[in-house]
Amino acid sequence: MEVLTRPSPPAEAPCGELVTLARRYCALIESSTRGALHWLPEVAELLPRLQALMASLSASGLNAGHVPPVDLDARFELFSHLHRLLADRDGYWLEFDLASEGREAMSGSLADDLTDIYCELKGGLCAYDADPEWALAAWCAGYELHWARHLLDAERHLSMLIADGRL
Numbered sequence: 001m002e003v004l005t006r007p008s009p010p011a012e013a014p015c016g017e018l019v020t021l022a023r024r025y026c027a028l029i030e031s032s033t034r035g036a037l038h039w040l041p042e043v044a045e046l047l048p049r050l051q052a053l054m055a056s057l058s059a060s061g062l063n064a065g066h067v068p069p070v071d072l073d074a075r076f077e078l079f080s081h082l083h084r085l086l087a088d089r090d091g092y093w094l095e096f097d098l099a100s101e102g103r104e105a106m107s108g109s110l111a112d113d114l115t116d117i118y119c120e121l122k123g124g125l126c127a128y129d130a131d132p133e134w135a136l137a138a139w140c141a142g143y144e145l146h147w148a149r150h151l152l153d154a155e156r157h158l159s160m161l162i163a164d165g166r167l
Helices: 012-034 040-056 072-089 110-128 132-163
Strands: none
Touching: 012 040, 012 072, 012 110, 012 132, 040 132, 072 110, 110 132
16 A cells, blocks of 8 residues: 655745745734724734744754844834724733732733734844845744744734634
């Protein structure tokens, strides 16, 4: 009996898919400037795909070198915009928050999560055309060191908003 095996995808496939997801995510966040939350359900659908892809990639053997600094003023502007737009959908409880202290004690922020993910992905996209390998390494290193937690927290919070009928 002959066993059929699936051929391995080309090495470019994960990177190409990551670029596609990164572009779509950034476009959705940029579309938030129109004011409505029409883009948020699509972000909720995209984040698990992005998380699964990033978890499957490894930064080992890749050299990200020097990661360019983020424009902190632009980052703060985006965060402030998303924070205002999300309003009462923004805050969420983290494991060490004290519920007895009320909503002000919520330390999780969807606006912060979405902003950090955006900055990481946008930075890689800006570098991608010049050096795809560097961009992939930067995404992987940044994911492992920083934005994986933001992605998982945003996924969890968006799932709760959907379950509560708030999205």
